[in-house]
Every structure is written in C-alpha cells, then in structure tokens.
Amino acid sequence: MPRQTDTRARARDEFALRLTDYGYLGVSLDDIAKAVDVKKASLYHHFPGGKPALFMEVADHYTKEASALLQTALATPGTLRDKLLALAASYAQGTYNSALSNQIYYAIRHLEDDQRAEVSDAYVRGLIQPVTDLMARAVATGELREADPAFLATAFLELAGTVDFPQDDRTPAAADRLAQDIVDLFLRGAGPDTR
Numbered sequence: 001m002p003r004q005t006d007t008r009a010r011a012r013d014e015f016a017l018r019l020t021d022y023g024y025l026g027v028s029l030d031d032i033a034k035a036v037d038v039k040k041a042s043l044y045h046h047f048p049g050g051k052p053a054l055f056m057e058v059a060d061h062y063t064k065e066a067s068a069l070l071q072t073a074l075a076t077p078g079t080l081r082d083k084l085l086a087l088a089a090s091y092a093q094g095t096y097n098s099a100l101s102n103q104i105y106y107a108i109r110h111l112e113d114d115q116r117a118e119v120s121d122a123y124v125r126g127l128i129q130p131v132t133d134l135m136a137r138a139v140a141t142g143e144l145r146e147a148d149p150a151f152l153a154t155a156f157l158e159l160a161g162t163v164d165f166p167q168d169d170r171t172p173a174a175a176d177r178l179a180q181d182i183v184d185l186f187l188r189g190a191g192p193d194t195r
Contacts, residue, residue, distance in 0.1 A: 008046045008057070010036040016058045020100045024055065024107035052111055059104045059119045062097065067126030069095050074130055080143045081183060083134060084156065088179035091160040093172075098161050131157060144187075156186050 014035045018027045029051055033040040047053040069090055076086035090096065104123075108116045128150075135156070136149035144152060160182055 007036060007038055007042065011038075011043060011046060011054060012057045012061055015054050016062070016100055019055070019058060019103045019107065020097070023103055024110050027051070029054070052115060055107060055111070056115060056119065058100075059108075060122065062100055062104060063119075063122045063126045066096055066101070067130075070127060070130055074134060080134070080138045081187065084183045084186065085179050087131070087156075088160045088163075088182040089175050091163050092175035092178040092182070096161070101161075128153060128157070159186055 011032055014032050015027060018031065029040055029043055032054070033043050043054070044050060047057065049056070070087065073086040073090045074083055076083050104119065108119050111119070131153040132149050135144065135152040138144040139146060139149055139152070163178060163182065
C-alpha cells in the first residue's frame with residue numbers, strides 16, 4: 001500500500017509541476033509515467049479517469065493546502081490589520097503557488113461541467129469565502145467602509161497575489177515589509193500619507 005500511495009503522490013506532484021510550466025494541454029500522461037517511472041497503464045490504475053482525474057487530484061490537493069495556510073493566517077489574533085498582515089506575509093513568503101493556481105483556473109475549461117463546478121466550488125469555499133467573511137465582519141464593525149465584502153476580498157487577494165520577487169529576496173524582513181506595504185495600500189489607498 002505505501003508504494004501505491006507514493007506513486008499517486010509522485011504522479012500528482014509531477015503533474016502539478018508540468019501543469020505550472022506547460023498548462024493543461026501541455027501535460028501528457030506518457031511524460032508523467034516516465035517521470036515517476038511507472039507504465040502508463042499504472043497511472044490509469046491509480047487514476048481511472050485519466051488526465052482529468054489526475055488534474056482533479058492536483059486541484060484538490062492545492063486547494064486543501066492553500067486553504068490550510070489561509071486558515072492559519074486568518075486565525076492570527078488581533079485586529080483586521082493583524083489578520084491581513086499575516087495573510088499578506090504568507091503571500092510575500094511565497095507560500096502560495098500563484099502560477100499553479102492560475103493554471104488550475106485556466107485548465108478547468110477543459111473539464112466536464114460537473115468537474116468544473118467541483119473545482120470552482122472547492123476553491124471558492126476554501127480560499128475566497130473565508131476572506132469574504134473576514135471582510136463582511138470588518139464592514140459590520142466599521143473597520144472597513146461600507147462596501148461589498150466579496151469585492152473587498154477579491155481586491156485584497158489580487159493585490160497580495162501580485163507579489164512576486166526573486167526567491168533570494170524572500171527574507172523574513174523583506175516579506176514583512178512587503179506585507180505591510182500591501183496592507184497599507186489596501187487599508188489606506190495609494191494617496192499621500194496624511195498622518
């Protein structure tokens with residue numbers, strides 16, 4: 001049994017790497033089988049639905065991992081700012097694989113309707129809704145101005161998700177500064193500092 005689990009995980013991880021680099025159409029099961037040193041038929045044993053089934057495994061794994069990171073950041077004690085700083089810092093530290101997330105998003109158009117809905121629903125439930133709920137609470141308590149919480153969540157996540165700087169620059173101090181800049185821009189806008 002451990003060998004089967006290992007093969008599944010290796011195939012999933014290899015698919016994720018290739019998906020990130022080449023997109024859904026650029027991934028072949030032949031290449032995955034060679035990379036994990038199994039016969040293609042073995043991949044079908046582990047993923048009877050073929051390429052779409054392996055993709056679904058990648059999307060599910062990514063969403064669950066990213067959701068756990070998001071929940072950790074949102075569990076940070078303190079104010080809205082503290083929670084947003086923790087969330088922005090997790091992006092700045094490179095803990096989210098934005099390239100893989102983007103490729104998952106682009107790839108769902110190649111799936112059946114029910115698979116597309118499953119991936120989309122899990123993504124929204126795990127990664128968007130918790131931030132939307134945070135924004136709704138902040139609007140209700142007056143920590144944020146009256147605005148659509150879904151819009152606020154999307155704006156913040158898009159801002160945090162654009163963070164991309166070289167791997168060697170990802171020191172904790174640099175990530176903290178970048179997180180502060182993101183949160184300040186979100187909470188105060190880009191206008192001059194009027195403190």
